[in-house]
Amino acid sequence: MLRVSRIIKIFNARTINEKVALHNVSFKLEKGDFATLIGGNGSGKSTLLNCIAGVYPADRGSIFIDGKDMTKLCEYRRAAFLGRVFQDPMMGTASDMGIEENLALALRRGKIRGLRWGITNKEREHYKKLLKDLGLGLEARLGTKVGLLSGGQRQALTLLMATIKRPKLLLLDEHAAALDPRTAKKVMKLTDRIIEEENLTTLMVTHNMRDAIKHGNRLMMMYEGRIILDIKGREKQKLTVEDLLERFEDISGEEFADDRTLLSQ
């Protein structure tokens, strides 16, 4: 489904601030895989997701989604294949526009937009049903400006928008990290449900080791721009936080020192 091969990304090349954010990263996701991606601050997780989404081009390497070469496509063209949710709840929605208007923008992802009316009444019924399934009471507030919603409500809506067109690949970048623990839990539950119902191929970045272990069928760990661990299947099911820390130290030769990750255990 997703094939990333030998991606290199260098920021500020040939300056004193040169930073190799991705070193020859290669991996594959099979159809229906739900992989969690964990790693310390600055290990390159967001950069990897941004390269896949085409926010900026990779310096070398190639990216295929469902057999199609994405490497040279720009961000808005790749969007037809992707669903994305960001860490910042502000990022995924247009705050000056209503809930239904945001959903309508998402529903037309990958289609040519013309002079047809931006929202149809038939769609509205569909949105009401989807919003009702979220269980946040948003179905009664279709016209409400998204800027008035709480962070958790916005992330739930963004998740709905990301999956409304059944993307080939869902990219989640710490989408629950900015929320309070209770809301974060709710959003993670919702994420699990949607991914399972739609059988979505997913790559989810998280800082929370427990979440990384609990969710998905596969766990990858990044360190200094490389994927250093890739644990699948039964091995992943049996994994504990202690195992993970130990294996990290074995490979990297240092202690896992990321305050956010350790605190959130």
Next chain:
Amino acid sequence: MAAVSLGLLWAIITTGVYITYRILSIADLTVEGSVVTGAAIAAITITRGFNPYLAVAFSFFGGVGAGLITGLLHTKLKIPSLLSGILTMIALYSINLRIMGKANISLLRIDTVYTVFENTGLSSMLSVIILGIIFVGCLIGILYWFFGTEIGSAIRATGSNPQMVRAQGINTNTTIILGLMISNGLVAIGGALIAQSQRFSDIQMGIGSIVIGLASVIIGEVLFGRRNFASRLLSLVLGAIVYRIIIALVLRLGMPANDLKLFTAITVAIALSLPVFRSYLEPLRKSVKRNK
């Protein structure tokens, strides 16, 4: 009455400014040039014997072209939007001079868009008002429809959150360019109608138009609220008219005409900085409350 007729024509320019400033969140200075482009194209085509309504259509496309240039500078060449607008504005000064061939063209004793109404015995001012209402009415209808369509929604979303818009598969370069083209097309229509009502086109007539447009947008929002899109569009028209009434009043109160631009600039500066003052006042108000 004069204020109303002038206000109606300026309302068209105000809607253009609104599209860039509020919908796209870009302060587009191209306006200063495209007002004149509209006037220049109308003046030159009318004096060459074209139908005045056709002349307005030509003006529209001239403005659209100006917007396209600014849009390309900004999106393809990555020049900051403010600077892109300034570059086009400066370039347009020369281009407008070339279009007109001289610094101003008189339209006295020539049929204009208003002649049809004047021929029925109406005064020239009433003719301007009637034509202004027709144009503004159509404009509000068309814009209300357009910004409700798929493309229109995409343009609105671009001003709100371009990152999200790209993630939804929309080319934000296209939506920005489109918005700038429509905006400057409208501004040029305004320029064409104003030139015909004052019966001359002048290379200087665009100076300060961005500030006048902003002032009208803000007056409209402050006085008439901003509930839904239709009422916002209407508030632009009312804002443009109220601005003209205010100007007429301060002139009558004895302000020298030369100080008008200074007056407008200060008014807009104050209006734009209101949120800052409010944020200073808010803690003050709260502490006063607490001490009660």
